[in-house]
Amino acid sequence: MNHAITTLPLLERRTLAEAAYAHLRELLVSGRVAPGERLSLRDLSEALGVSVMPVREAVSRLIADHALEVAPNRAVRVPVMTRRQVRELARARAGIEGWAAALAAEARSPAQLERIAAAEEAMRLAQPNPDLGGAVALNRDFHFAIYEAAGLPPLLEVISGLWLKAGPVINLDLRHSNDRLAAGHALRCHAAALRAIRDGRPDAARQAIAEDIASATDFILEKGGLPEASGE
Known part of the structure; x- marks a missing residue:
């Protein structure tokens, strides 16, 4: 598992999708993941201490924001910019x-x-x-x-x-x-x-x-x- 992902804090049981979105935004803004790097929903959910569902919702929002993308093999990754x-x-x-x-x-x-x-x-x-x-x-x-x-x-x-x-x-x-x-x-x-x-x-x-x-x-x-x- 990526070290940056393992340092994400465990989430309290509140609006989990919102909290996951906020933490994943921070991961991207701070440059703790690199262009082209794949993000596993399972690894993210384990790092945040939540089920896959709120992480999937957060990732879907970030894809809509064009901050993440789905590769041809269906993997979620950080976009590679030209x-x-x-x-x-x-x-x-x-x-x-x-x-x-x-x-x-x-x-x-x-x-x-x-x-x-x-x-x-x-x-x-x-x-x-x-x-x-x-x-x-x-x-x-x-x-x-x-x-x-x-x-x-x-x-x-x-x-x-x-x-x-x-x-x-x-x-x-x-x-x-x-x-x-x-x-x-x-x-x-x-x-x-x-x-x-x-x-x-x-x-x-x-x-x-x-x-x-x-x-x-x-x-x-x-x-x-x-x-x-x-x-x-």
Whole structure:
């Protein structure tokens, strides 16, 4: 059984399908499963401590979200994105998440600014030898502290959906290597975004987050391993 799956918490007997859906979303957003990786309904149900039925319902929702897919052999797997799809998703993220950062620079409260600053500091202090799984979580915490400060719940839902699709790809290299973190692009962009939000400069906040997304995408694509188009 995949180690990431075995670390999923046992669920209480509540709305089991909803809880399973939430936990599987987290598995994908955090990049703890890789593109092309197969997910066994039985393994997932055992890891979560529930029957197969609520897991099947949760997986069906994630297939509808285009976060999982059914392979030709009927196995459920994480979709494999092409290089073109990764580029397109990055462009969408840069525009939408950049806008959210600009809104945060205008609308953030003092308490929200403190959360953003604390998230930026936590990731910075985790260098130079971070736990890679922890680094993924810290990066997500920083970004979503900003997006929550934008003050638009529907926008936050859209961004969450983008991360659901992007998570397995954008965190793929972090599962195996510290190279991207060591390059320092993320820390520089995070620091710039924090300064811009603190100073109330929406255009600078937008640019910092867009640059963060673009630099991460460029790094991943330079590493190779993704097909240029479907079927390659």
